[in-house]
Amino acid sequence: MNIQQHLKSFTNSFNKYITKFMSGNEIKTPLYKAMKYGLLNGGKRIRPYIVCEFSKMLKISTKSYQRLALAVELVHSYSLIHDDLPAMDDDDYRRGKLTTHKKFDEGTAILAGNSLLVLAFKILSDSKTHKNPKIRNNLVEQLALASGHLGLAGGQGDDIVHAGKKISKNHLCDIHINKTARLFEFCLLSPLLLANKSGVKIQNEVRNFGLNLGLIFQATDDLIDYSESSSEKDSSLCNMRRFMSEAEIREYCISLANKCTDNSKLFGSKDNSLNKLIYSLASRTS
Incomplete structure (x- = not known):
């Protein structure tokens, strides 16, 4: 099974887990329907895939790492719901479907995003995720850093402030680190915390x-x-294409992938799912 097949199989399985979890806690309100809609509105589930694959390598229990992976996906889904709002990217469709604020309304979409974010922290703070409260506290702290003003929200805010303005390549990289990479960092760090490897x-x-x-x-x-x-398509966009050609960006991505896989002995053999994933992402076109 190649990485794309493995990821597709995981996505189908994880979507069933999400549906079961959300149905088990269901409240018959428009807000909860919007939460489920935003969470189950497609997606490749790359972030939870990373959490689950690394957790398996660390021999963490399925119950614990699935809850951790869900918390990560809840944060990601909240960010997408808010990104699509008129005050942000103003998108009517995501993955070929109406965005949450178009399916429902703006107010409900904002509250749905907020509620998904809060639910992520509720999951991590629950003893079902881990019996040790110190480990749960560490997970909560690190997710807060990855998703708040020092991470995802901060990077998105910086992106908004500099839309249509001049920006350096280094500054854009800083935005990308906070807006996107911090949550990926948490996807790799959190299984270590769950396994109590300090x-x-x-x-x-x-x-x-x-x-x-x-x-x-x-x-x-x-x-x-x-x-x-x-x-x-001009120099005002907060996009790496302002500074690099497509070929240069591809080369940059392969260089980062090589750096990771050459130096990492964490995952055993180089022929493992996470190393395969990183090269797959470096060459993706959709």
């Missing part, structure tokens, strides 16, 4: 792997957005 060296190595993986994802996302955009 060594500085190993944590630094997985952090670097996660950050580089996130930078690859964002750079290829920029390529896809640039090629699909029908307007304003």
